[in-house]
Amino acid sequence: MISLTIDIQVLILPFLTSTSLISLSQTSRHFRQLIDSQRKDFVNRLLELECTPECGGEVTINDHAKIVIPLGTVSYACTNCLKIIPHTHFDNHALLRLRLRKPPPESRVSQQLCGWMSGDAKAQGLKRQIDLRNDTLSNWMCQNSSSGIPASKLLELYKIGSARNRRICNECKFITGFWSRNAGIRSQSWRGKHRNSNIGTAAVPVVKGRQRRCHDSTERYFPGLFPIAADAEYPWRWKIYREENCDWWTLWSIRCPGCAIWQERAGFRKGGGYGVKATPADPDGWRQPGWDGPHFEEWRCNRCFAKSLGKEQLGRELLAFWKRLVDWELSMFNQLLRVGWYAVDAIEDATKKKYSWAQIVKRDSVSSQLLRKVPTAEEVAKMEFEQRRHYYRILKRWLNNLDDPAAVLGDVMDRHWFRQWSNEYEILEKRIEDLETYTNILEADSGKLVSFALDRYSSLV
Ligand SMILES: [Zn+2]
Ligand SMILES: [Zn+2]
Ligand SMILES: [Zn+2]
Known part of the structure; x- marks a missing residue:
């Protein structure tokens, strides 16, 4: 390029990307002076860079309308501090508004070149005005009318990423x-x-x-x-x-x-x-x-x-925080363990007396035949963990022996969360036990919480 005459160089420069323009300006004194990179060129280079694979994909919204945390590194450019930094440094609007999103290759913005201009400020201003006048939506639609892309999509491709020079962290x-x-x-x-x-x-x-x-x-x-x-x-x-x-x-x-x-x-x-x-x-x-x-x-x-206040005090606070969360979860899970029992007494009516809780228990095994009185389901609901599990297993064996529990039980299935409860009872128990075990581990050594908070969790998402 250096061997070309300056008139030719000046003709070629506007057709470079901002990335190549700045790279070239750093190759020699001649090009540094000729190109004379401005802040806007550095901004545009960053906006080109954030679309490269090294910066990862995009922050997106899923089918549940939730803004999901992307896997791997996903970075964006801040046009104020002129850095490419992880998405966690930006609020949702800065990444998700159409004009601030990363533009795909077929978008209008991705096809723009560095737009470098020679000449004084006045000449550059005039050139910019002409460019702006040509860069209209109707021109864009005309240019792409034969592309087969629907108009709504074309409109999106016209707008997407076009205001990224205003995105800041x-x-x-x-x-x-x-x-x-x-x-x-x-x-x-x-x-x-x-x-x-x-x-x-x-x-x-x-x-x-x-x-x-x-x-x-x-x-x-x-x-x-x-x-x-x-x-x-x-x-x-x-x-x-x-x-x-x-x-x-x-x-x-x-x-x-x-x-x-x-x-x-x-x-x-x-x-x-x-x-x-x-x-x-x-x-x-x-x-x-x-x-x-x-x-x-x-x-x-x-x-x-x-x-x-010291690590010990931090450990105490974190443990209290943990316990507050666990207490809340446990009280909810314990309520869930009980809830399905309130549907069990309704089995008799729903099956027109073909089955009843007392019968289900008595027919389960010889040992339950010897029971003088079968506890009602409501009584079972209030029992201790182990005892209650014994009765749950009786109920579950009965359910498993039915060809089609939903047909037999009818609307009982949907009362008091019976369906989920009867399937997930032991998962619930297991989860309660796990949370209790974790709490015991942390009570024995709250230092685990401190190192988690200070080391592992120090660079938060
Ligand atoms: Zn910034
Ligand atoms: Zn205040
Ligand atoms: Zn701080």
Whole structure:
């Protein structure tokens, strides 16, 4: 290229990508002076780079309308600090709005070249005006009219990624005052039309992020502390309209007022163990007396907490946090263990007296024939773990011997969660035992929680 005359060089430069333009400008003094890279060229290069495979794919929304955490590294460009950084540094709008998304190769933006221009500012301004006039939607539609792509898709390809030069990371939004202009506790109300994602304050932004599928709140707030089992090993949860054994939990990025490092909400030992829908601006407990707001300015991340109050105190707090979550899960699971028994007495009516609980027990084995009185299902519901399991197994043997339990039992199947309960009873028991075992392990050594919080969980998603 250097051997070409400068007139030719000037003709070729606009047809380079921004990446090659900047690379070329770094090859010699001649090109550095000729090209004279501007900030916009560096921004455009970053926007080209974020679309390369090294930066991974995109943050996406799944069929459940949840913003999923992508697998592997997925990075995006911040056009303020001029860095390519992991997606966790951005709020959802910065990655998901059409004009801020990574453009696919067939989009208008991906086909743009560096647009380098020679000449003085005035000449460049004129050239830019002409380009803008040509770069219209109707021209784009005309150019692609024979492509076979439907018009709605073409419109999307015209827009996608076109405002990425305005995408900035959470920290840059803090520095430039974006969050303080868009702060507002409880702006997330389900009926609200608020588009901003900061429910914190001007000084301590609390920004909505991706959503993670977790089987319970201990997994949500202590991810990976204990191994996560196969999906089938988790019992169903209490849900009215859905049969699922997990919830989608929203992750929150909070700028710790102690160390100014953005961290996930789980790094602050707070969280509504009572519900998936609770935001960091809600109280930790259900109807907590005397609660008068989240006071984000007093929140401290685990590391700041350990620095000022010591690791032992951190261990105590984390253990208390863990136990609060486990207590809530256990009380729910224990209720679920009991719930199906309340449908069992209805078997007699549903089968027109063909079967009854007392008969089912007596016919099960010789030893139960000797029972003077068969406990009612409601009495069984209130029994201790082991004793109750004995009766559950009798019921389960009977169910397993029926050709078609649903036909025999009719609407009993749908009462008191009988269907899930009768299938997953032992999974529930196992999960309760696991959670109790984990608590015992942590009570014996809360140092496990401290090292988890300080080492493994220090770079939070
Ligand atoms: Zn930035
Ligand atoms: Zn901190
Ligand atoms: Zn306050």
